[in-house]
Amino acid sequence: MDTMKEEQQLLAYLKAHGAVEPKVIPGKKEVTFLSKSTGIPQVWKWRQDDTSGVQQYSNLEDRIMSVHHSSSGGKTIVGMDHNGNEKQQLFLLTESGTSVEELVKSKDHFHRFGGWSPKEDKISFASNRRHPGFFDVYVFDLESRTEELMYEFDGSCTPVCWTKDGESIILRLIDTNIDHSLYLFHIKSKQLIRIGQEQLNGRYPAIELKDDGEGGFLLTDAGKDTLAVFQFSFQDPSILHEVLSIEKWDIEEIKLSSDKSKLLFTLNEGGISKLGIYYFDRQTYEFVEGLPRGVYNSLSWLSEDELVVGVKSSVLPGDIWKVDLHHDNAERLTFIGEEKSISDLWMEPELCSFTSFDGLEVPYFLYGKKNESQPVVIYVHGGPESQIRSTFNPVIQYLAAKGFAVAAPNVRGSMGYGRKYVKLDDVRKRMDAVADLKWLVDDLVENHKVDAKKVGVMGRSYGGFMVLAALTHYPDIWAAGVDIVGISHFKTFLENTGSWRRKIREYEYGSLAEDVDFFEEIAPLNHTDKITAPLLVFHGRNDVRVPVSEAEQITADLKKQRKQVELVVFEDEGHQTEKVENHIAMNTKIVAFLKKFL
Numbered sequence: 379m380d381t382m383k384e385e386q387q388l389l390a391y392l393k394a395h396g397a398v399e400p401k402v403i404p405g406k407k408e409v410t411f412l413s414k415s416t417g418i419p420q421v422w423k424w425r426q427d428d429t430s431g432v433q434q435y436s437n438l439e440d441r442i443m444s445v446h447h448s449s450s451g452g453k454t455i456v457g458m459d460h461n462g463n464e465k466q467q468l469f470l471l472t473e474s475g476t477s478v479e480e481l482v483k484s485k486d487h488f489h490r491f492g493g494w495s496p497k498e499d500k501i502s503f504a505s506n507r508r509h510p511g512f513f514d515v516y517v518f519d520l521e522s523r524t525e526e527l528m529y530e531f532d533g534s535c536t537p538v539c540w541t542k543d544g545e546s547i548i549l550r551l552i553d554t555n556i557d558h559s560l561y562l563f564h565i566k567s568k569q570l571i572r573i574g575q576e577q578l579n580g581r582y583p584a585i586e587l588k589d590d591g592e593g594g595f596l597l598t599d600a601g602k603d604t605l606a607v608f609q610f611s612f613q614d615p616s617i618l619h620e621v622l623s624i625e626k627w628d629i630e631e632i633k634l635s636s637d638k639s640k641l642l643f644t645l646n647e648g649g650i651s652k653l654g655i656y657y658f659d660r661q662t663y664e665f666v667e668g669l670p671r672g673v674y675n676s677l678s679w680l681s682e683d684e685l686v687v688g689v690k691s692s693v694l695p696g697d698i699w700k701v702d703l704h705h706d707n708a709e710r711l712t713f714i715g716e717e718k719s720i721s722d723l724w725m726e727p728e729l730c731s732f733t734s735f736d737g738l739e740v741p742y743f744l745y746g747k748k749n750e751s752q753p754v755v756i757y758v759h760g761g762p763e764s765q766i767r768s769t770f771n772p773v774i775q776y777l778a779a780k781g782f783a784v785a786a787p788n789v790r791g792s793m794g795y796g797r798k799y800v801k802l803d804d805v806r807k808r809m810d811a812v813a814d815l816k817w818l819v820d821d822l823v824e825n826h827k828v829d830a831k832k833v834g835v836m837g838r839s840y841g842g843f844m845v846l847a848a849l850t851h852y853p854d855i856w857a858a859g860v861d862i863v864g865i866s867h868f869k870t871f872l873e874n875t876g877s878w879r880r881k882i883r884e885y886e887y888g889s890l891a892e893d894v895d896f897f898e899e900i901a902p903l904n905h906t907d908k909i910t911a912p913l914l915v916f917h918g919r920n921d922v923r924v925p926v927s928e929a930e931q932i933t934a935d936l937k938k939q940r941k942q943v944e945l946v947v948f949e950d951e952g953h954q955t956e957k958v959e960n961h962i963a964m965n966t967k968i969v970a971f972l973k974k975f976l
Contacts (some may be wrong), residue, residue: 395695419956440459487507514531541591686701725746735814743773743785780969837864
């Protein structure tokens with residue numbers, strides 16, 4: 379294949395985008411979703427009686443990060459940031475998205491939407507206007523166009539939803555990098571009441587309230603290893619009654635039907651989803667069949683017997699599906715994720731595992747393994763509490779199509795395998811996760827016969843740190859490395875990251891007060907003399923999570939040593955890479971780099 383055809387094919391991979399985060403507009407047979415069809419994420423809409431296909435719902439100048447419909451479906455709030463800086467401003471959309479009003483704005487601050495009041499005359503949100511590291515709760519009155527500070531919190535806080543009587547707001551207070559607490563905040567009295575036991579740390583990713591106002595259901599792993607469904611009452615919210623748990627795996631999302639007779643839920647089984655329905659009268663559940671194998675999220679009820687779900691897979695960038703429980707069938711509503719010119723080349727990975735240095739079983743997805751002479755790329759996720767899942771990754775798919783094997787591991791510290799597993803890399807156990815990468819390479823060489831002299835490693839964010847740590851602590855096994863918005867020294871990272879993130883990140887990485895000696899010991903920046911592999915580095919100038927200085931300092935150090943390194947800074951991006959032209963530039967360079975050195 380000549381160079382021009384290769385570039386065209388890569389462009390087709392990178393432009394493959396899906397429909398994600400579907401939300402039913404209440405009271406209507408309409409579903410909104412996010413899509414990059416115009417180049418940056420905007421809101422689109424599917425309507426049941428519209429045979430012409432999907433229609434664009436928003437047309438704002440930058441990326442839409444979130445969408446929130448009022449309970450009547452007549453109004454919509456969207457959050458938009460600027461050039462990837464994650465500082466959401468809130469806009470009110472009416473008249474089917476044609477009328478746009480900037481509602482909540484303070485350009486230098488973050489805004490987290492916290493729900494519509496039952497009468498739709500108010501919204502709540504959190505913002506760090508008082509202090510960069512403190513998120514306080516505000517209520518905005520849509521009739522008077524005024525806002526009022528309701529609750530000050532010296533930490534990270536997000537309002538979740540209003541209670542059915544409109545007198546209280548559920549707040550989520552961030553305790554650690556993975557744990558948080560739910561509280562009932564009474565607007566008039568300012569009283570704060572905890573939901574769940576005071577002494578038990580846990581995650582509380584979802585809550586569903588019953589219409590009777592007496593309580594509801596939530597997900598938590600407080601006192602457990604995995605997320606389960608519990609019922610609670612506002613009369614005694616400290617007592618949680620377990621409704622449903624499934625051994626080994628997290629229940630990730632829940633959604634009550636409008637008649638409150640059943641509960642829709644998703645189960646994360648080793649990075650692959652199952653969709654289930656729990657029936658309260660029978661106290662039993664069953665799994666829904668007919669959906670593609672992959673990852674399911676953004677659950678919504680379209681009617682009592684119809685539900686909408688976002689579906690992604692290794693060979694599907696994302697589309698919206700409808701499940702009809704009465705007729706027991708699943709129907710694809712959108713075809714945004716189709717890319718007929720190349721989709722026949724996309725491949726499902728093999729789910730594998732290896733035994734690490736201490737006997738721990740570590741899972742990984744293996745793409746494109748064909749023969750013994752293949753080079754391999756280790757693709758490391760960020761977080762560090764993220765999880766590689768069975769979803770479409772254009773770079774992985776392109777590399778696999780071009781003859782590379784790609785291994786995407788969930789090293790210790792990854793979500794999806796229980797609380798014990800996710801905490802195995804905390805603070806001074808950090809390098810155990812890096813060691814997992816070395817043992818993964820050993821497994822690939824021994825059991826999958828990859829070429830030991832052609833092993834590369836790449837990763838984004840914390841995955842970028844893992845790349846740099848692997849290159850410096852196990853330099854002999856790598857032929858190339860790609861670091862995208864990665865951390866080169868935890869001390870400088872914590873000193874320069876947004877103060878709203880510093881406290882949370884210190885629970886995971888260690889603190890500036892107590893762990894600087896360890897940071898100095900493991901910092902890739904302090905071990906650049908050991909790097910032998912060529913390194914390619916990318917960063918966004920507007921990154922508020924990992925400052926661009928992390929990339930600049932390690933690049934400058936390597937250049938002083940006359941080592942092979944290149945840094946590319948995108949002036950109009952933040953921590954994520956959103957603009958299509960930057961995706962194309964970055965990934966064209968990555969593929970050429972890996973082909974050259976592997």
